């Protein structure tokens with residue numbers, strides 16, 4: 001097999017499509033390197049004393065107890081990306097507000113957002129977790145980065161990706177020209193392309209949702225799931241299977257590999273909390289990747305990538321994956 005490295009891929013993309021200028025390439029390479037470091041920390045587990053909650057028992061801005069690895073991964077990404085001169089500022093699920101590049105370093109024209117460690121509840125039980133990132137361009141002429149600079153719809157992303165730390169560490173990337181996957185060669189320490197163009201099948205028999213919330217679901221979600229569960233003799237006329245890993249990265253990775261539909265809907269528990277997942281760190285980058293692989297992603301009403309963000313830590317309902325299924329569950333919301 002001819003080995004194509006991440007760097008070679010990025011350079012060739014630039015030659016062919018002119019979509020990855022040198023600064024953006026550096027940015028992606030630095031993020032990928034940080035993911036390698038996180039993967040290493042994850043792999044050490046108890047030996048590296050990285051499991052469990054943080055000593056300070058600190059909470060993040062959304063009131064979630066931070067795990068040690070949430071904080072370690074956040075620090076790795078911040079440190080790796082500060083000095084390269086390619087960024088103006090960063091924003092993270094684990095930080096209350098934005099992190100401008102310190103004065104001692106040159107300021108670049110990109111904004112980086114990340115969920116440093118996705119699937120925190122799976123860290124201590126040795127189940128796949130990941131890192132999700134999204135790249136925007138800073139608004140033209142911006143001199144002092146503000147939160148407002150980040151509030152751009154997902155359609156403005158110039159790159160997005162995730163690393164999944166599972167039996168293999170895999171980096172999945174889009175710069176708007178399809179979706180490519182790179183597997184970490186642990187001996188060589190390099191990212192090697194292992195999929196040139198991911199394609200999500202339009203149809204599927206597999207869905208992912210946290211069914212313990214069923215009693216809180218709104219009617220369209222209940223209808224959609226009921227109909228799938230009715231199987232062959234129900235209105236859908238086929239049997240469905242269910243998977244829920246509780247790491248969005250791992251669930252999306254399965255869907256990218258063999259299709260499926262992933263849902264984290266809003267529900268009746270707390271009208272001020274529209275779903276669980278965060279628009280800027282989870283929904284937008286995953287929606288970009290899924291659409292680039294031929295799938296679809298909505299909040300039940302509209303395309304996720306069209307949502308105009310109002311605040312950095314905003315939550316949104318998420319329906320993504322195989323196109324025909326996402327279209328169907330979205331149409332049930334429109335009917336209601």
Ligand code: AHG
Pocket residue numbers: 064093115117118119120121210246247248249264276
């Ligand atoms: P995070 O660990 O970054 O807070 O994200 C967890 C998210 C997502 O990865 C996953 O799909 C979902 O929360 C799991 O939610 P449940 O605990 O309701 O299953």
Ligand code: MN
Pocket residue numbers: 115117118119248282
């Ligand atoms: Mn997450």
Ligand code: MN
Pocket residue numbers: 070093115116117118119120
């Ligand atoms: Mn997280």
